[in-house]
Amino acid sequence: MTLDDLALGWREALLGVVALLVLYVGVVVVRLRRLRAPDPVPSPEAPAAAVPAPSGEQLAAAYVEPPFPWNEPPDTPGDDSRLAALDGEVLALRNELSALRGELASLREELRDEVARVNERVQAAQHVAPIYGDAMQMALAGHDAATIAERCGVARAEAELVVALIRNRDGSDDGDDAGSMMKER
Template sequence: MFGASLPSLEIAGLTIGVREAVLALIVLVALYIAVVLWRMRRLGGMSAAPSTSLAAGKAEPTEIPAAAGNEDESTLPDRRSDTLSADSFASSSARLASELVTEGLARELGQLRDEVDAMRGELAALREDMLQEVAHLRAAQTVSPIYGDAVQMAAAGYDAAAIAERCGIARAEAELVVALARSQVQ
């Protein structure tokens, strides 16, 4: 027999094996889940009830109790001004919602405008960089390849002495390259 080799426990003449213990655990877990679901359902029912009573309380008009019939209608206050009807509540909530949406849209529009201004600034900086690069390329193209490094250094702002020393050209040639580079930038 398959179950004969499994351990078992004998309590007061009742033999409890592994199979019975597992079944008992399954039943206990199922009971626990049922109790938790029942409690959740009760809590869900309790939270829905007060909210409906509050909404109903706001939607129902309030009345002023009339005195024992000794006042005529001309002395009674106007009940329309003392009541909060569902229509006025709905219109005020709709007006509040539209104001909130309008404020949110205005805030978002302001953020978008700030981002566009930042992008315009970045675009202007990129345009300046591009124009400088184009000027460097034009200067390099119009000069002999021998003076290419000298022209790039002149465009970068080096003085004639540094260009002459680094490129191995005469100082007069370096001054001419500097003058040429400045005239092309302007």
């Protein structure tokens, strides 16, 4: 006996699959009949063989539609309180959002004012003679007169004049500029 003798062809495999499907359908039909037919409860007086099979009307009565509508969600108590709490929370968030929008608008205005001031400084620095442009920018950055004179190649007195002009324009003149200039010399 060889393996070729035991080999199955496609016809035998197809017949086996059909037989398995018929068996499966038979099992499913038997299970469905068990689900549909309720088990009759015999009364203690009557013997088990004397119980009649239920009729179609009796089966229909056994499967009465439940009073609860299954296609709608149940009404749960407390939904109103949850909705009211959520509405209050949404209202609080809206108020907070409007307050944040107001703060953002005020910050935008402050930023615009600051940009305008910086633009004025830049324009003022551009109107200065080209030789003093770097000195003006360094003075705006807060460098002292000695550093400006050294890096820009101007006289120290000119650098002190540029620093004094910037301080006077910004309104930070303390009246000590002349005294500080005298001490440095």
